[in-house]
Amino acid sequence: MDHQLLHIFRNNPLGRETLLQSIYFCKKVGAFPVIYIPKTTKFLMYFDNDVVQVDLDKSYLDDGDTAQPHAAEILTQAGLEPRFLEPKHYTASTLPDIHTGFNYMCCPRSISDMSSKIGIGYIGPRVRRIVKSARFPVLIASPVFKPWNSIAVFFGGSVNAVKALRLGFHIARVSGLPLEIFTQIGKSSKEEYQRVVKDRNLEKDVDQYVTQWHYFENNNFENHLYEVPHDALVILGAYGHGVIKHMVVGSKWETIQETLGNNLLVVGPNFVAWR
Amino acid sequence: MKLTINEVAQSLRVPVSTVDRWIRQGRIPIQRTDNGYLVDESTLEKWAKMYKLPFSLPKKASDAKRQTPPDNLLPAMKRGGLLYNIKGDDRETALKNAVDNIHFLSDNIKDAMYQGLLEREHLTSTGVGKGVAIPHPRTPLKDLISNAIIATCFLAVPVDFHAIDGRPVFVMFILLSPSTKSHLHLLSRLSFCIRENAFVDFLKTTPDSTTFFSKIADFENRFAIGDRN
Amino acid sequence: MRILRWWRYPGNWPIFRFDDRLLLILMAVIVGIFSGLSSVVLNRSLLIMSEWLHRYQHFWWFFALPAAGAALSSLFLEKVVREGAGHGVPEVIYSVSRYGGLLRLRSSVTRLVSSCLTIGSGGSAGPEAPVVISGAAIGSNIAKYFSLNDRQRVALVGCGAGGAIASIFNAPIAGMVFAVEVIVGEWKSVNIVPIAIASVAGAEICRLLQGNQIPFGHHVFKIDFLNIVASLGLAVLSAAATILQTRMLRSMHTISHKVPAPMWVRAAIGGCMVGIIGLYLPVVLGEGYHWTEILIEGRYGQILTIVALASFAKIAATALTLGWGGSGGIFAPCLVIGSLVGVTYHHLLVLFWPSISWVNEGYYALLGMAGLISGMLQAPLTGIFLIVEITGGWQVIVPLIIVSVVTTTICHYFEPASYYLKDLVDHGHLLRPGTDERILSDLNVTELLEQDCVTVHPSMLLRDFVDIIKHSHRNYFPVEDEKTGDFLGIVHLDDIRPYLFDPVMYDTVFLGQIMRTQVEVVHPDDDVLDVVRKMDVKGLYSIPVVVNHKYLGLISKATILDQYRKELMVQCHLL
Incomplete structure (x- = not known):
């Protein structure tokens, strides 16, 4: 396994929780974390068709001298070898480029605004941009460390949902944890969703890994979310469309992230399955 | 015809990640869409030609399988059969008689083959010791035969083959193969058998074909186990 | 949707x-x-x-x-x-x-x-x-x-x-x-x-x-051969000004970074100094299009010392503005400096050879501008065409070319990379299409990875290993730990060649004893340029790729050549 997870370390107790979450995730999925300790509040991520400038909030730079030992200590305690990312290139002297060839990235719900904003129902604009552009899935960690023992995939039949389902199977395979699928029945019937799965040759995987496929029959999606186990890693696909579209069209993913406090693994529109 | 990105990579003989990058950089006429790629074979072929890149569609799986591994001892020996009581006082006559007795070869081939065997024999003796010789032509008989043949010839009287250990030869394995590869393969297996003294002693008993082939089959099984490990 | x-x-x-x-x-x-x-x-x-x-x-x-x-x-x-x-x-x-x-x-x-x-x-x-x-x-x-x-x-x-x-x-x-x-x-x-x-x-x-107007008015000059020859001297002078400007910008940048103050304070200090110069010589202020026009028209009307001083002052002011954190470009200041240098040169000519009828100072101002732009950007064509177009002076094209080319050459001698490219070249970031650096930076380690090597264990006997050699295509055999799967070292066929024909050794030698442990390895995220350099320095033909102690594959020069060629063909063909 040579999967890597990018973690941007925030040197305070909140950041410690996030790092613990990353470590837990890595151990489950057989990846290893690569820690970036920011030296400036800004960095750039060059994706395939987008460049995202991430403006970190000030707390990332707090007490810079202890950041590396702190992170190293947490990792060593977890039995992992600390690996730190040194930016190779700089767009400007205060603007390092962080390369984007990772397999996962861990973000708290917000990295550019004050950490006081972190809570349920708010995902910062930078995190959204990263999700939108990234080739890798983004782990949106819950504010405090929360181990998970099962996997819940939200499947709505779209291309992205299929990608999310594939990712779910991958994680179920390497972690050996049970997987549940949740589907909100919309315009199409149950059979439609199963047909999508069949068309993508995923039937075998469904038989092998899925313990239960929940269908939400009526439209009260929010209430149904109570059925999602509290200790599950929630995997879902998300389109990165903006606030206005969200208000007009509505979006499952917004509802989910506003309601669930679980760890979310979000598959963006540019996610490419690993070969 | 539509190709998958993996097929494109195979056709151009580059890794998939390179094709992926070329698409991103716009070096190859393939477009990315929401759920996959737009690839057109003729466009791609034209493009490859323009850039002088090698481009050939990957062979279908069945074509690849056709290249079977070289024959093993048993079938080759069965094809060649066993010849007993080959007469001859020296190596030339013994060889001549043996070749003449190989019934399924036409006369002109026999002649060419005999010349070939003799030529090889003049370079160095094929007598490998312990009274065994493995005569074979120096160049493979590519056009004459399609499958490797080993004719096992027991001599009426042991003859001097100028062997390494000087012992007279009582049995010859005439080895004919269509390619160097199968030749080396069979030669290595045959010499493995001969290295075993028990087998040579067994040969000295001039066994009949059934016991002989079962003995060879035993060896084959041992090879098979060795291959698997 | x-x-x-x-x-x-x-x-x-x-x-x-x-x-x-x-x-x-x-x-x-x-x-x-x-x-x-x-x-x-x-x-x-x-x-x-x-x-x-x-x-x-x-x-x-x-x-x-x-x-x-x-x-x-x-x-x-x-x-x-x-x-x-x-x-x-x-x-x-x-x-x-x-x-x-x-x-x-x-x-x-x-x-x-x-x-x-x-x-x-x-x-x-x-x-x-x-x-x-x-x-x-x-x-x-x-x-x-x-x-x-x-x-x-x-x-x-x-x-x-x-x-x-x-x-x-x-x-x-x-x-x-x-x-x-x-x-x-x-x-x-x-x-x-x-x-x-x-x-x-x-x-x-x-x-x-x-409206369709060219920035600086069009003038007719009567140019004779002598004036064209004289333009060579101007080229030397403008090259000197360019080098001074480049060096000054850089040193100002270094000095300003040593000042322990927030960025905006530094910018303010720089601005303040420019303002003080500007009180005495207003020509240094702003982008200076207005002044350039005056200079070309020959209306500046100051004595030689003042003009020369103004040239230096403008160079200093530009360095102070940009080097201390102001925001802007180098183009317009170059035009002003160029025209000032040109006028200075004209004054000098008149001073030394008063009897010769020199073309008026506007001509030299124009040539100076071309010199400065070409020298600063080390882009002679840009300099030539820009000046021709903004002044409408097609008849001065011959001396323009001379000044641009000579200035660029002299500047190149002292400053191999232009003001824009200096930092990029220093950090290896200038990757023009079709160059070696570009191709190597486009390739990445994963694309070059060969994974057909058979891995072995340190406790394997030589006898078993000989069997593996029979069935493998490669000369390299990475050694992995049996339990953890960690990469330990590598066995090359050369290492065992002496023992290969000695059956006595077969059952007495373990691979752990003959493998090379001090192996150069690379990480999949490494730049191929660095990998190639490493191979060149150490004289290696292959180098294993290891991530997190796990062996991934091998990179060999043969594959690099293959991929490199394809990359070059794809990048540099006709299109």
């Missing part, structure tokens, strides 16, 4: 699929118009600012204005838009080199505002670099919006830059040449065509909105 989105993917339209030239031309028009507009906006606001500024020029506290402007612009860049004040044009070239021209959307506006603050308040800098960045960012983001690929995006970045220069100077050829020579660095029709179109569009927008 997909039905609504088809037009966002013009690259997928059937007509553009194999040949995207038409698409690029279409996009180039759009980019050219937008970048033209942005430069018109900046130009207009600078005009307004300078008129407003003019009123306060007589007050004693005037020197504080450039300080305030520079501080504000620095604050704006740092705090408001968090631009992370980069190098300006080099940032565009950097992105073109390394990331297929990806630029941030915010760059299309930020530099316009900040440079407007710096220059409008009297700082000595030019508006060209900001409009180039802005235009390039516009091009890049339009390409991003339409999901174009890297090559197309780079062409559009060039279009933006070309359109901007074309518009701000009303000089389409200069815009085109600048974009190709400085930004894209590849003279191929796929780039030149759209950039030319964008330059035309940019220039046309400028003409529509501001």
Whole structure:
């Protein structure tokens, strides 16, 4: 396994929780974390068709001298070898480029605004941009460390949902944890969703890994979310469309992230399955 | 015809990640869409030609399988059969008689083959010791035969083959193969058998074909186990 | 939704699929118009600012204005838009080199505002670099919006830059040449065509909105042979000025970074010094188009010492503005310095050979400008065409070429990389298409990975290993720990050759005893350039790739050659 997870370390107790979450995730999925300790509040991520400038909030730079030992200590305690990312290139002297060839990235719900904003129902604009552009899935960690023992995939039949389902199977395979699928029945019937799965040759995987496929029959999606186990890693696909579209069209993913406090693994529109 | 990105990579003989990058950089006429790629074979072929890149569609799986591994001892020996009581006082006559007795070869081939065997024999003796010789032509008989043949010839009287250990030869394995590869393969297996003294002693008993082939089959099984490990 | 989105993917339209030239031309028009507009906006606001500024020029506290402007612009860049004040044009070239021209959307506006603050308040800098960045960012983001690929995006970045220069100077050829020579660095029709179109569009927008006038009036000079010969001397002088300017900018940059103060305070200090110089020599203030015009017309009318002093003062002021954190470009100051140097040279000529009838000082001012621009950018063509176009002086083309070429050559001798490229070259970021660095930077380790090596364990007996050799194709055998799977070392066929024919050793030697443990390894994220260098230095032909102690594969020179060739063919063919 040579999967890597990018973690941007925030040197305070909140950041410690996030790092613990990353470590837990890595151990489950057989990846290893690569820690970036920011030296400036800004960095750039060059994706395939987008460049995202991430403006970190000030707390990332707090007490810079202890950041590396702190992170190293947490990792060593977890039995992992600390690996730190040194930016190779700089767009400007205060603007390092962080390369984007990772397999996962861990973000708290917000990295550019004050950490006081972190809570349920708010995902910062930078995190959204990263999700939108990234080739890798983004782990949106819950504010405090929360181990998970099962996997819940939200499947709505779209291309992205299929990608999310594939990712779910991958994680179920390497972690050996049970997987549940949740589907909100919309315009199409149950059979439609199963047909999508069949068309993508995923039937075998469904038989092998899925313990239960929940269908939400009526439209009260929010209430149904109570059925999602509290200790599950929630995997879902998300389109990165903006606030206005969200208000007009509505979006499952917004509802989910506003309601669930679980760890979310979000598959963006540019996610490419690993070969 | 539509190709998958993996097929494109195979056709151009580059890794998939390179094709992926070329698409991103716009070096190859393939477009990315929401759920996959737009690839057109003729466009791609034209493009490859323009850039002088090698481009050939990957062979279908069945074509690849056709290249079977070289024959093993048993079938080759069965094809060649066993010849007993080959007469001859020296190596030339013994060889001549043996070749003449190989019934399924036409006369002109026999002649060419005999010349070939003799030529090889003049370079160095094929007598490998312990009274065994493995005569074979120096160049493979590519056009004459399609499958490797080993004719096992027991001599009426042991003859001097100028062997390494000087012992007279009582049995010859005439080895004919269509390619160097199968030749080396069979030669290595045959010499493995001969290295075993028990087998040579067994040969000295001039066994009949059934016991002989079962003995060879035993060896084959041992090879098979060795291959698997 | 997909039905609504088809037009966002013009690259997928059937007509553009194999040949995207038409698409690029279409996009180039759009980019050219937008970048033209942005430069018109900046130009207009600078005009307004300078008129407003003019009123306060007589007050004693005037020197504080450039300080305030520079501080504000620095604050704006740092705090408001968090631009992370980069190098300006080099940032565009950097992105073109390394990331297929990806630029941030915010760059299309930020530099316009900040440079407007710096220059409008009297700082000595030019508006060209900001409009180039802005235009390039516009091009890049339009390409991003339409999901174009890297090559197309780079062409559009060039279009933006070309359109901007074309518009701000009303000089389409200069815009085109600048974009190709400085930004894209590849003279191929796929780039030149759209950039030319964008330059035309940019220039046309400028003409529509501001009227078709060339920035500096047209003059007729009577040039004889002697004046052409004399221009050689000017080339030497302008080369000296260029080198002085480059060195000064750099040293100011270093000095300012040693000052323990926030960025905006530094910018204010720089601005303040410029203001003080400006009190005595107002020629150094602002972008100086007005002064250039006066100089070309020969109306400056100062004695030799003053003109020479002014040249130095302008060089110092530019270095103070840009080196201490003001925002702006080097183009316009170069024009002013060039014309000052030209006039100085004319004065010198008159002083030493008063009997010869020299052409008036405007001619030398013009040549000086060409010299400075060519020398500073080390782009002789840009210098020649820009000056010809902004002055309408086609008859001076011969001495112009001489001065440009000679200056560039002399500057190149002292400063091998131009002002824009210096940092990029130093950090290995200048990757022009078709160069070795470019190809190696495009390839990555994963693409070169060969995974057909058979892995072995340290406790394996030589006898078993000999069996494995029989069935393998390669000479390298990576050794992995049985339990953890960690990479321990490598066995090369050469290592066991002496024991290979010694059956006694077969059962007595373990692989752990003969493997090489001090092996050079590389990481999949390493640059191929570094990998190749490592191999060259150590004289290796293959090098294992190891990540997190796990063996991934092998990189060998043979595969590198194979891939390198293909890459070169794909990058450098006719198109």
